[in-house]
Amino acid sequence: MEMRGRKLLFISQKAGFFGGVERYIFQIAALLRGQGVELWGAFAEMARDSERFRTGFDRLLSPWELLTVEQDFALVGVHKLDDNALLQELLERYGAQLALFVHDHDVYCPRSHKYFPFTRRNCRLPYARLRCGCCGMAVSPRRWSGGLSGEMREKFTLFPERFEYYRQFPNLVVLSQFMRDNLIANGFSPERITLLPPHIPVMEPAPPRPAKTADAPPRIVFIGQLVRGKGADLLLRLLPLLRQPCRVEIVGDGKDRAMLEALALSLGVAERVEFSGWCLTPELKMAAADLAVLPFRWQEPFGLVVAECAAAGLPVAAFAQGGVGESLIHGETGLLAAPGDLAELARHCDRLLGDATLRQEMGRRGRELIKSKFCEERVLAGYDALLTRIAADVARPSDL
Numbered sequence: 001m002e003m004r005g006r007k008l009l010f011i012s013q014k015a016g017f018f019g020g021v022e023r024y025i026f027q028i029a030a031l032l033r034g035q036g037v038e039l040w041g042a043f044a045e046m047a048r049d050s051e052r053f054r055t056g057f058d059r060l061l062s063p064w065e066l067l068t069v070e071q072d073f074a075l076v077g078v079h080k081l082d083d084n085a086l087l088q089e090l091l092e093r094y095g096a097q098l099a100l101f102v103h104d105h106d107v108y109c110p111r112s113h114k115y116f117p118f119t120r121r122n123c124r125l126p127y128a129r130l131r132c133g134c135c136g137m138a139v140s141p142r143r144w145s146g147g148l149s150g151e152m153r154e155k156f157t158l159f160p161e162r163f164e165y166y167r168q169f170p171n172l173v174v175l176s177q178f179m180r181d182n183l184i185a186n187g188f189s190p191e192r193i194t195l196l197p198p199h200i201p202v203m204e205p206a207p208p209r210p211a212k213t214a215d216a217p218p219r220i221v222f223i224g225q226l227v228r229g230k231g232a233d234l235l236l237r238l239l240p241l242l243r244q245p246c247r248v249e250i251v252g253d254g255k256d257r258a259m260l261e262a263l264a265l266s267l268g269v270a271e272r273v274e275f276s277g278w279c280l281t282p283e284l285k286m287a288a289a290d291l292a293v294l295p296f297r298w299q300e301p302f303g304l305v306v307a308e309c310a311a312a313g314l315p316v317a318a319f320a321q322g323g324v325g326e327s328l329i330h331g332e333t334g335l336l337a338a339p340g341d342l343a344e345l346a347r348h349c350d351r352l353l354g355d356a357t358l359r360q361e362m363g364r365r366g367r368e369l370i371k372s373k374f375c376e377e378r379v380l381a382g383y384d385a386l387l388t389r390i391a392a393d394v395a396r397p398s399d400l
Contacts, residue, residue, distance in 0.1 A: 003032070003035040003036060003037050003380070003383070003384065003387070004035060004036030004037070005036060005037075005038070006036075006037050006038070006074045006387065007037075007038045007039075007040070007071065007072065007073050007074060008032065008037055008038070008039050008040070008073060008074055008075045008076075008077065009039075009040045009041070009042065009066070009071075009073045009075070009076045009077065010025055010029070010039065010040070010041050010042070010057075010077045010079060011041075011042045011043075011063055011066070011076065011077065011078045011079065011081055011090070012025060012041075012042075012043055012044075012078075012079035012080045012081065013043065013044050013045065013079075013080040013081065013082075014043060014044070014045055014046075014047035014080070015041065015043035015045070015046050015047060015050050015053050015054065015060065016046055016047025016048045016049055016050040016053045017047065017048050017049050017052075017053060017280065018047045018048060019225060020103070020302070020304040020305065021079055021080055021103045021104070022047065022053070023304060024079075024103070024175075024198050024304060025041075025056070025079060026053055026056050027198065027199055027201070028198065028199060028379070029041075029056035029057060030056055031199050031376060031379065031380070032383070033056070033058070035380065038058050039056070039057050039058055040057060040058060040059045040060070040061070040071070040073070041054075041056075041057040041059070041060045041061075042060070042061055042062060042063045042065070042066045043060065043062070043063070044062065044063055044081075044083075048278070049280060052280075063081070063083070063086055064086065067089055067093065073094070073097055074097070074387050074390065074391065075097060075099060075386070075387055075390060076090065076094045076097045076098050076099070077099050077101055077173070078090065078098065078099070078100050078101065078169070079101045079103060080103070080104075082106070082162060084158055084161050084162050084165065087162065087165040087166075088165060091165065091168055091169070095170065095394075096170050096390060096393040096394045096396075097390060097394060098169050098170055098171065099169065099170075099171035099172065099173050099194075099386065099390070100166055100169040100171070100172050100173070101172075101173045101174075102172055102173065102174050102179055102183060102301075103175070103301060103302075104301055105182070105299070105301065107163070107166050107183075107186075108126070108127040108163060108166075108182070108183075108186040109123070109127065109132065109136075110132050110133060110135070110136030110154075110155050110159045111132075111135060111136045111139075113229055113298050114298060114299050115229075115297070115298055115299075116135065117135065117138035117139070118138070120228075120297065122298065122299050122321065122339070123135075126185050126186045126187070127163060127186050127187075129156065129160050132155075133155040133156045133159070133160075136155040136159070137151060137152070137155055167187065167188060169192075170192060170393065171192055171194065171386070171389075171390065172188060172192055172193045172194065173193075173194050173196050173386070174193060174194070174195055174196070174301075175195075175196065175197055175198055175301065175302040175304075175323070176195070176197075176301060176302045176323035176326045177195060177323075177326065178299075178301065178302075178322055178323040178326065179301050179302070179323060180193050180195055194382070194385075194386055196379070196382040196383070196386065197326075197373065197374050197378065197379065197382070198302070198304065198307070198374060198379070199374060199375075199376055199379040200304075200307045200308060200310075200311045200327075200370045200374040201311065202311045202367055202370055202371050203283070203311070203312070206312075206313045206363075206367060207283070207286075207287035207312060207313065208287070209287065209288075209290070217244075217245035217246050217247055217353075218244070218245075218246050218247075218290035218291060218353045218356075218359075219246065219247045219248070219249060219288065219289045219290050219291075220235075220246050220247070220248045220249070220289065220290070220291050220292070220293050220349070220353075221248075221249050221251060221285055221286060221288075221289035221291070221292050221293075221309075221314075222235050222248070222249070222250045222251065222252070222292070222293055222294065223251045223252060223279075223282050223285060223286070223292070223294075223305050223309075224251075224252050224294065224305060225252055225253070225254040226250070226252050226253055226254030226255070226256045226257045226260055227254045227255060227256055228256060228297060229296065229297050229298035230252075230254075230294075230296060230297070230298075231294070231295040231296050231297040231319075232250055232252075232256070232260055233256070233259075233260060233263055234295040234297065234342060235248065235250070235293050235295055236260065236263050236264050236267055236269060236273065237263075237267065237342060238293070238295065238342055238345060238346050238349065239267065239269040239272065239273075240267060240268070240269065241342060241343065241346035242346055242349060242350055242353070243350050244349070244350045244353035244354045245353075246272065246291075246349075246353050247272055247273075247274070248269075248272055248273045248274070249273075249274045249276055249285060249288075249289065250273060250274070250275050250276065251276050251277070251278075251279050251282060251285045252277070252278060252279075253277050253278040257275065260275070261275060282305070282308065283308065283312055286308065286309055286312035286314050287312055289314060290314075290353070290356075290359055291314065291315055291316075291317065291349065291352050291353060291359060292305075292306075292309040292314050292315070292316045292317070292334075293316075293317045293318070293345075293349060294306060294309075294316060294317075294318045294324075295317075295318060295319055295342075295345060296318065296319060296321070296322065296324065297340075298322070299321050299322035299323075300321070300322035300323055300324055301322060301323050302322075302323040302326065302327075303318075303322065303323055303324045303326075303327060303328075306318065306324055306327050306328050307327035307370055307374060309366070310327055310328065310333055310334075310363075310366030310367065310369060310370050311366070311367060311370040311374075312367075313363035313364065313366060313367050314363055314366070315333065315334045315335075315352055315358075315359050315362035315363050315366065316328050316333070316334035316335075316366070317334055317335050317336075317337070317345060317348045317349050317352060318334065318336060318337070318345075319336065319337055319338070319339045319340065319341075319345065320336035320337065320338060320339065321339040324336070327369070327370070327373070327374070328366075329365075329369065332362065332365050332369075333362050333363075333365050333366035333369055334362055334366070335348035335351070335352065336348075
């Protein structure tokens, strides 16, 4: 199917750079528009650097404004949306043109994080209204929206209703086999799920590593939101276990930053750690590092930053859980430790920190993996197949 001249619509919560979802939307927007696609965006709120984000679209409006516009879209892609009334309106208005892009666990987990409260152990159970509603209530009352009654309404009425709306989407798109398996386990129809990996640009030539003095220690980089699930605190706790010298840069921001800075002091590692805050160009931070350590505590749905580090020629050390293994091959492009096993992760880091040749070879293999698996041609072919199927469904006579 020729993409030039097709009109697509993306709907999501934030117009701006907040996390992996927004980076995905911005990157795929550039790729699709480069093929002559007219791309509209409907977003509920502005986020960081929204002006730059807006440049990825031909037209921007709010989700509710969208319902007053008569347009024939080849695809209406919903990325992040938790407004039940709007979901119902979209299902009634667009039908077969709709695709739900499932980036996170919040489609089937009221807690969003897919791990149990208190123990922080990862959950692998499918959604059940009573069990998951009670689990979702197990947060500090300060985080309840609308007090006890408001939180109970969200967990036991609104979330189950939203879950059923999500299940009515005729098309579902995931970035990883891990997320496809999760959807199937939660009762979503396998034939409606499309595995469509993201486009990860690879700079050519490879970005040069900065020149160093002979006695300069290797640099570790962590890139991500400073929240518990991303595991920056685990990186800090890892440092006293290392035998090899290193410097660490923590790139990102979030509600846990003050706690993390205090933790670095209490562990006696603050002199080795730099908190550099949010960065619009994380690829420059990757290029300045020797190793990425990404000890995600939660089950990362895909782990966009893992693939981006590989694209920058940076080996990665992480835990073997979630979708991380889809862009990190153990022993080839990085090293994986058993989930939560800091001692094993420390051994992996020591091995990589002490062997520059191994780091370079893994970095080279990582770039080759990303170029073959997440290249422009494969992503565009996936979108072409999705649009072709949607067009056939739209043209098919209704049973009514």
